[in-house]
Amino acid sequence: MPNISVMEAKPGLIINKDVITPLGGTLFEKGKVLLPRDMEILEAFFIDHLEVDGAEEESGAVEASKSADKVGTKPAIGTVTRSQSPLHDEYDKMLALIKRCYSSAAAGGLPILELRSGTEALIAQIKDYHVLNFTPRHIVERDYVYHHAVMSALTSYKIAQWCGYPQRDWLQAAFAGLLHDIGNVKVDPAVLNNPGTLTAAERNEMRRHTTYGYQILRNVTAINEGVRLAALQHHEKVDGSGYPLRLQGSQIHFYAKIVAVADIFHAMTLERIYKKAQSPYLVLEQIQKEGFGKLDPAIVQTFINKTTEFHNGTKVRLNDGGRGEIIFSDRSNPTRPMVNVNGRIINLASSRELYIQEIIH
Structure with missing residues (x-):
């Protein structure tokens, strides 16, 4: 030695x-x-x-x-190729299923057993899912709401697991993530798809998706009450500034607190017709700021720590176009690791003008 x-x-x-x-x-x-x-x-x-x-x-x-990724180091995230991943197969099946469910929910029904079976099949492949760099095979911007639902399910499951909740809650949290925005089927499409600034009346209509969702799920048997409450409460804030009921802290179901974090992350990192996807690392920083007084701080910190835990060796592109590899993460600055770009080591914690724009697959 x-x-x-x-x-x-x-x-x-x-x-x-x-x-x-x-x-x-x-x-x-x-x-x-x-x-x-x-x-x-x-x-x-x-x-x-x-x-x-x-x-x-x-x-x-x-x-x-x-190969740095084959010996002696933790594997870089995203090592399963999209063409070979069973996770992508189940993701595509769930995406098609949730599209059908949105249509059936508008007509007053949900195939709950089929949804549960599909969610279980999706979660069975969770080992290949990493929040920061998972990308569906095909993303059509008009399908944003469906991608958002499926990704929120995957991420909510991971958060429940990471936070140490009982195992019986993990799948229920995924279910809550999958169905939290189901109330959008009753929102006026002109409001839902409006890329401009909403009027006060339009904002109120948009916010009704939470109560619409609870009403839809309340009429469906064999759904956990926490899943229903996640649909109702995922826009509540721990300081009481949220909607629709201005609940505070412990009044908010923990499924809703979990889904709130997943919802914000994927809303900001998914491409939409009228909004470009943002850097997942910048989004994590914004969520961390939001965690003070708005989101559950323990869930937020666990989410950030866990999503960035094993990313050494990951290939990334910076916002200035430079391509490099994460070589070290200071846990006090998990979203701003050190990156090796063509032999030059950049500490993103001190070079604040730079940040990771995207992970390179």
């Missing part, structure tokens, strides 16, 4: 002890195989010495040099 100078380190050596930065963050984990690019990273973080096991066989070191 030799302790060597970073100047002596060579690609192929195996780190025997976590490499900790001067600020206390974990730069590399025990067991990682050093790659050629890691030398520069170690120097950038003022790391002087390493504990290593020794050199791998030369063939292993060469192979390690070829």
Whole structure:
């Protein structure tokens, strides 16, 4: 278990002890195989010495040099290709199903057993879902409301799981995310699809989707009351400034608090006919600001921490067009990691004019 100078380190050596930065963050984990690019990273973080096991066989070191994502590091998110992902197959099925459900809900009915079965099949593939970089195979902007429903279901499930709620609530939270905007089927389409500034009367009509949704779901048997309340309460705020009932804190069902975070995230990161998608990282920052007094702060913090937890190695494009790779995340600035762009390490926490525009698949 030799302790060597970073100047002596060579690609192929195996780190025997976590490499900790001067600020206390974990730069590399025990067991990682050093790659050629890691030398520069170690120097950038003022790391002087390493504990290593020794050199791998030369063939292993060469192979390690070829791919940072195959050995010794946490896998980059989004490693399952869209053409091969069973998640995308189930997503497409659910998308078609929710389209039919919106039509049937307008006529006064929902195929609840079919919806439950479809949700279970979708969630069975949740291991391949990552909130920040999942992209449907086909996005047609006019189908925004349906994509929003399915993605909110996936994300609500993850949030319920991450927050440590009982397992029996995870699927119900997904169901709540799927159906939270079902009341839109009764909103005047001219108001719903208006890209301009709404009048006071139009805003009131738009806000009625919460009560419309509760009324629709109240008449459907075999639905958890928390799912109904999520439709009614997902625009309530913990400080009492939301709608329709101006509820506060513990008066709001926790499914609604979960769905509120998923709803805002996907509303801002999905492309619409009249609104461009925003950077998921900037959206996380906005949600964090909203978390003070509006959204449940514990849910918000868990959501941000978990979505950015394993993104080292992820390929990204910055807002100035530069393409690079996330190399390190300071947990005090999870949305602003360090990015290696053509050998130049950029700390987005200090270079505030730059941010991650998108994840490159």
